[in-house]
Amino acid sequence: MKTKFAAAGLIALALLAYAFYLGMFEAPTEATMGNVQRIFYYHVPSAWTAFLAFLANFLASIVYLAKRSKRADAFAVSAAEVGVVFCTVVLITGPLWARPVWGIWWTWDARLTSTLILWLIYVSYLILRRFSTGGQTPLLAAALAVFGFIDVPIVYMSIRYFRTQHPQPVVAGGPGSGIDPVMLKALLMNWVAFMVFAAIVVALRYRLERLRQHVEEAHALHDEQADADHVQFVGDVTLPSGRAIG
Amino acid sequence: MKFLYAAYAVTWIIHLSYLGWMSRGYRRVRQEMRELEERK
Numbered sequence: 001m002k003t004k005f006a007a008a009g010l011i012a013l014a015l016l017a018y019a020f021y022l023g024m025f026e027a028p029t030e031a032t033m034g035n036v037q038r039i040f041y042y043h044v045p046s047a048w049t050a051f052l053a054f055l056a057n058f059l060a061s062i063v064y065l066a067k068r069s070k071r072a073d074a075f076a077v078s079a080a081e082v083g084v085v086f087c088t089v090v091l092i093t094g095p096l097w098a099r100p101v102w103g104i105w106w107t108w109d110a111r112l113t114s115t116l117i118l119w120l121i122y123v124s125y126l127i128l129r130r131f132s133t134g135g136q137t138p139l140l141a142a143a144l145a146v147f148g149f150i151d152v153p154i155v156y157m158s159i160r161y162f163r164t165q166h167p168q169p170v171v172a173g174g175p176g177s178g179i180d181p182v183m184l185k186a187l188l189m190n191w192v193a194f195m196v197f198a199a200i201v202v203a204l205r206y207r208l209e210r211l212r213q214h215v216e217e218a219h220a221l222h223d224e225q226a227d228a229d230h231v232q233f234v235g236d237v238t239l240p241s242g243r244a245i246g
Numbered sequence: 247m248k249f250l251y252a253a254y255a256v257t258w259i260i261h262l263s264y265l266g267w268m269s270r271g272y273r274r275v276r277q278e279m280r281e282l283e284e285r286k
Binding site: 035036038039042043046081082085088089092093096097099100197201204205208211212215218219222 | 260
């Protein structure tokens with residue numbers, strides 16, 4: 001298992017290094033924004049990867065609701081966490097691009113606001129999982145995940161439906177949209193590299209969650225056994241009257 | 247250029263911090279597994 005993860009990690013590293021080279025050195029410098037436009041090669045692929053992670057969380061949550069599968073629950077929490085990590089990258093790299101280009105760090109337009117809400121929804125999901133107690137936690141979290149996913153298409157379509165300060169789509173944006181082929185190559189290569197990296201991180205996190213589930217089961221079994229031993233012990237006690245308890 | 251470098255640096259700081267947090271999680275779970283084994 002370790003060898004497989006190490007091999008996958010090396011492949012991801014090679015892809016990320018190549019994608020970094022394409023974005024930093026091979027892609028042409030944008031005419032009006034200059035080099036700061038290169039943030040786009042990390043910002044956009046991170047957003048697309050976050051959307052896919054939330055989609056994986058949505059599908060796993062539906063499987064959990066249908067089958068109460070612990071594997072589906074473990075996969076759902078792993079995908080949600082990785083989605084939040086990538087969404088955090090989006091929310092930080094966006095303002096770092098906006099400050100030199102727009103002159104402001106943030107504006108409450110439809111794209112930025114819906115992305116912040118998306119991040120808050122999935123952070124709430126993780127807080128719910130982390131701090132609520134009782135056997136219903138995975139069920140409540142799965143229900144929240146199913147409704148929370150509604151925000152993903154809203155974020156994606158927000159720049160198409162609303163007039164926003166956020167730039168219009170350059171990929172699949174309809175007539176008049178598009179970018180230089182070398183820029184597109186750098187963008188897609190970065191997306192592939194980040195997806196491979198995200199898949200490895202989700203797999204590692206899934207493995208950790210399964211181990212946690214096994215430890216929790218073992219603790220529960222141990223506690224049950226301790227209770228049973230206690231009852232047995234009480235049952236063995238004989239009252240002075242000669243009657244046994246239990 | 248400083249904004250570009252900051253964006254790339256922050257991206258990897260976030261990813262590496264998450265990997266570090268996960269690594270601590272593995273250590274904790276392994277420790278709990280060892281304790282359970284000892285109790286048996």
